[in-house]
Amino acid sequence: MSVTFSSDLPDQGLPVMEPCLCTQMDESFSQWVQYGPGEPSVMRAAAAQGCYTCKGTGIEGYERSALPELNLANANAEALLNAMGIKQDYYHGEMSVAEARRGVVRARNTRIPVPPKPAWSQVFGGPRLIGGEITEESILERVNRFENFLNAVSELGAKKITWY
Ligand SMILES: [Zn+2]
Numbered sequence: 001m002s003v004t005f006s007s008d009l010p011d012q013g014l015p016v017m018e019p020c021l022c023t024q025m026d027e028s029f030s031q032w033v034q035y036g037p038g039e040p041s042v043m044r045a046a047a048a049q050g051c052y053t054c055k056g057t058g059i060e061g062y063e064r065s066a067l068p069e070l071n072l073a074n075a076n077a078e079a080l081l082n083a084m085g086i087k088q089d090y091y092h093g094e095m096s097v098a099e100a101r102r103g104v105v106r107a108r109n110t111r112i113p114v115p116p117k118p119a120w121s122q123v124f125g126g127p128r129l130i131g132g133e134i135t136e137e138s139i140l141e142r143v144n145r146f147e148n149f150l151n152a153v154s155e156l157g158a159k160k161i162t163w164y
Contacts, residue, residue: 013063
């Protein structure tokens with residue numbers, strides 16, 4: 001599960017073409033992955049005719065955002081927003097670019113609240129479980145990545161940051 005930070009900039013999606021997974025047992029799939037898009041006739045021959053995704057073309061098309069975005073795991077997004085002092089639901093929300101800049105400055109200049117380790121990571125004598133741990137350093141790394149995203153969208157004229 002993850003949270004994506006984006007902006008209020010109008011997004012004209014970029015078309016993306018990829019080989020459909022129904023072709024993955026055919027040579028054409030790995031050829032595409034290694035050397036770039038394959039010939040439509042070759043991809044069609046490799047496709048499963050009843051494939052729901054590509055309708056038998058062997059090529060899957062969709063649009064991805066053309067704008068800068070930042071995607072974080074839920075726990076990292078929550079820790080970032082807490083460090084920035086943003087008191088909103090971390091699943092979705094909205095802030096101005098000015099609020100975001102104040103949040104970055106705040107996160108760098110206040111003691112960052114580090115969430116407690118999950119109880120299962122401290123069980124003694126049990127199997128060793130390794131989970132992602134959130135530390136002050138890992139939160140500051142997310143603050144840096146957030147600031148890079150923020151600079152990129154504000155240079156393009158964004159006024160608001162949204163996340164969901
Ligand atoms: Zn397919």
